[in-house]
Amino acid sequence: MNAIFTDSSFQNMTNIANRYGISVNAVTDLTNALMRSNGTMAQFNIPELGGGGQWMQGGMTMVGDMFNNQLKSTVDGLCVELSNLINQGGIQYKPLPKQQNQGGFQSGSGGNWWGDLGFPNSTGSQNNTSYAIFSNIRRLAIQQNGKVTVFDTLDNQIGGVGQQQGGNYSVSFTSQYGTVDLSTLPIVSGGEDIPKPQQQANNNNNNNNNNNNIVEDQFSPVAEEIAQFNLNNTSDYEEDIFAKIEKLAALKAKDILTKEEFENKKADLLSRL
Secondary structure, three states, X not given: OOOOEXXXXXXXXXXXXXXXXXXXXXXXXXXXXXXXXXXXXXXXEEHHHOEEEEEEOOOEEEOOOOOXXXXXXXXXXXXXXXXXXXXXXXXXXXXXXXXXXXXXXXEOOOOOOOOOOOOOOEEEEEOOEEEEEEOOOOEEEEEEOOEEEEEEOOOOOOOEEEEOOOOOOOEEEEEXXXXXXXXXXXXXXXXXXXXXXXXXXXXHHHHHHHHOOHHHHHHHHHHHHHHOOOHHHOOOOHHHHHHHHHHHHHHHHOOOOOHHHHHHHHHHHHOOO
């Protein structure tokens, strides 16, 4: 996303960079990563900050040099200050410039295919599917085959995008809870050909009644989520390891995993870096 920060936002980031003794470019890259989740989390690869790393609001900080506690403290301090500024409105992107096209319609740079949702925190395109994430208003817009669908993201802070295997879309999204199941998000507009969450819920209830196993089915999502951490099938890619640790932290926050289980699984994953 080629977004430009406002002058006051850039000054705030410059002040932070000077106080921490790092470059403005490093702070800018870290801020862009935080903006994708409205300041709640960041996944980055910044050489000046030890290369690949991740930060999550609430205490989880990981850096490439995992035994460098001073670097970890610096990253945590930077993210906390930048996150507070984002939430207070002290860091904002400049509005998209208006352009007059041949038909006389005013649109943002590159064309606002998402309509009047405003300025997105992040946009992109993969596998002929375009997406725009609006963290401040809890919206996710997806354009595929000329059709635009807008979802209410609820309390999901979307911070990652990847390739989807199967389903209605060719892209997938991750939040602080793990992979986002688009079928569970309310559709604000569009998406006439996509099964509504209520329809799927009714189908699930019917299946539960037929199986006479309601209690087991209620806990099956939890079992399925924990099963994803079968370390024998874990990818060795660094970004996948960070994503799995993020999911583990979410499970621990929900008291699904104990602190000891979380630390053991996290240590095993980190050993693969």
